[in-house]
Amino acid sequence: MVTIFHLDLDSFFVSVERILNPKLEGKPVIVGADPKKGRGVVATCSYEARKYGLHSAMPIARAYKLCPQGIYVHGRHREYSKYSKAVRTILEQYAPIIEQASIDEFYMDFSGTKKLYASMYLLGLNLQSEIYEKLHLPCSIGIGSNKTIAKICSDYAKPKGVTYVINGMEKEFLAPLPVETIPGVGKATLRKLNANGIFKIGHLADLSESFLISLLGKYGTSLWKKANGMGKTSISINRQRKSISKERTYLEDESDRKIIEGTIFQLTGKVCQSLRNKKWLASTIGIKLRYSNFTTLTRAITIKPTDDDKIVFNKTKKLFYKADNKKMSIRLVGIYLTNFDKTANQVELFEDENKRRKEMFNAVTKIRDKYGYSSIQFGKNKAK
Secondary structure, three states: OOOEEEEEEOOHHHHHHHHHOHHHOOOOEEEEOOOOOOOOEEEEEOHHHHOOOOOOOOEHHHHHHHOOOOEEEOOOHHHHHHHHHHHHHHHOOOOOEEEEEEOOEEEEEOOOOOOOOOOHHHHHHHHHHHHHHHHOOOEEEEEEOOHHHHHHHHHHHOOOOEEEOOOOOHHHHHOOOEHHHOOOOOHHHHHHHHHOOOOEHHHHHHOOHHHHHHHHOOHHHHHHHHHOOOOOOOOOOOOOOOEEEEEEEEEEEEOOHHHHHHHHHHHHHHHHHHHHHOOEEEEEEEEEEEEOOOOEEEEEEEEEEEOOHHHHHHHHHHHHHHHOOOOOOEEEEEEEEEEEEEHHHOOOOOHHHHHHHHHHHHHHHHHHHHHOHHHOOOOOOOOO
16 A cells, blocks of 8 residues: 655744744744845744744745744755754655655655554654654654645644545545645636636536646646545655756846846856756756846756856856846846756866866865855956
């Protein structure tokens, strides 16, 4: 029998901040941008802050209006990564197969382990207890016959709960839940469903697959299956990141293209640094621009796989100047890399020069890992 666990660390960033500063316990804590600067969004917030209507991805200025008495912290991503790895270390002592979906989410496959663990529910409680006792991190766990059910169960269990849907009871469990409970149902889909009198998952399950296809296109099939308790029953052991990205939001809308070019240079260095740390090459380079009127423009180009800052910067700069609406000021700049390959597959066309550059980048990577990214930089005017 297939048994999938989904473990979600509750308000993970906030939980880590409270470990590092116990005075934050019980208070409305918001992790994200500085509200005094008025830019950026909420990364996550405590349950105390959510009582005021705050939620992830909310503009930080809006969050501050709703909860001015909250405690706003910028976040410490190295610490978050350290605690995430510590959670995985605990899970590896129990789970035969683990898929890390994000820094604070894990899928585990316990299929065929009945002789080791007589009760899946008790196993969930034990995992939850051990993570809290050793790391002081609260979590919620969902258990079901597939990934979709497990994910919905962990959301249902929040905070600090364990929900187990026994095989065969999926439809009964899902029926009374709102349709937006299903992962992937966004605002546009929800509006269409509600306009057709569909508010509960049970309503979806009672409809024909063909009707949902006529309403939502190909997505209708996927939604119909999820509403009827179906989902993926296997997890990925080595779940590779789909992209590496870095963004910069300006304190004030920026119109000087040379300053923006400097920002692109800095962001390029950071994404390439991450690329080399993973020993990957990227063959797709992309840029994202958000203008003062909040319109967003993205452009991408495919090249020979590389991890070279100079190559990535030059390609990105060309994309920028070709696509840019020069009449408008820019609010945000982002760089992303995707379509990865292993560095071992790279073919050196100019062996001596490439060897020297590779040795240089390896040295730079080691220095940055030890002393921080800004400890060493290549020549280029700094961004504002």
